[in-house]
Amino acid sequence: MQNEEDRNIELISRYLAGQLPRAEAEEFRQRLKDPSFQQEVELQRELAEAVGRREASRLKALLQAEEAAIEEEPAPVARRPGARRRRFIGLAAAAALLLLAAAFWFLGREPAPADLYASYFEPRRNTLVIVQRAEGEESLVQQAFRLYENEEYEEALEAFAALPDTASNDDVTFYRANALMAVGRTGEAIPILQEVIRNGESQYLDSAKWYLALAHVDKAQYAAARPLLEGLRGSPFLGKKAEALLRERAFR
Incomplete structure (x- = not known):
């Protein structure tokens, strides 16, 4: 059974994701009058944005490390010269999609009208x-x-x-x-x-x-x-x- 703190975290997470129905959004508005609850909302908002930035930095570092490893790896004679590059391009495309998803979710999500x-x-x-x-x-x-x-x-x-x-x-x-x-x-x-x-x-x-x-x-x-x-x-x-x-x- 969830305690009050866990319920608050879940409620705020749904608010930040724009997933509150109108009735719950109205109740949420009333609770925002409580300074301690408002502070908790801002803390979770800042945390979500920080996670988004951190994930973006982590993905960038992984991508750069993989690129360096590919450049240093000697190409086998039987392998065509473009094989390593295709491997890198595939990895880059996957990482770019993850990066875009993280940026959209944490930093670029348009809030629901009721939340705004x-x-x-x-x-x-x-x-x-x-x-x-x-x-x-x-x-x-x-x-x-x-x-x-x-x-x-x-x-x-x-x-x-x-x-x-x-x-x-x-x-x-x-x-x-x-x-x-x-x-x-x-x-x-x-x-x-x-x-x-x-x-x-x-x-x-x-x-x-x-x-x-x-x-x-x-x-x-x-x-x-x-x-x-x-x-x-x-x-x-x-x-x-x-x-x-x-x-x-x-x-x-």
Whole structure:
């Protein structure tokens, strides 16, 4: 029976290989909030890349040694001069295939959309200060944002849904979209974020573009995400994140 450490290693390995189904990928995203687990993921990622580099170096050294041995080996009189060279070419072809396979697996694998999304998505921290009623009673808006701040996203969504139309504004719309993304409902968040962006004067304009781009990434809609990310290059707060995401293999 596997212990927790072994289960974590297997889970992270499947994540790095892009083999997690959507339900497990969502659970994995939630676990990434734990700094110790996030550190373990990065450690395994670095280890996998190091193994790939080491295997590439080892294969290269073996190939060079074999080439030197072939060059020093005296050719029998009965053997045609090209026999040794053909032997080397066959070995070189096999080693090249192994080298390409190792490089693809460890260094060049394109992450699954859900994995790429999980590595960049983090719900927006609640920065709003909702004034409490004088009599001390918590309003529906306060309740919704309190639940959001406590990372109780499913409950926060229920509270947002219970708000009357008169309470709807950019704050509610934007944070509701974030809550949807936090529980894996990125498809529902897309039109909501588009609504925020259509309001060109929204204080959440850049943030809405960032989260909309991530939602498109989760759906493997890279062509839709690219212009949003390119438009954020000059953003003082999101420019570096946008640049990093655009450097991922999915956008090359």
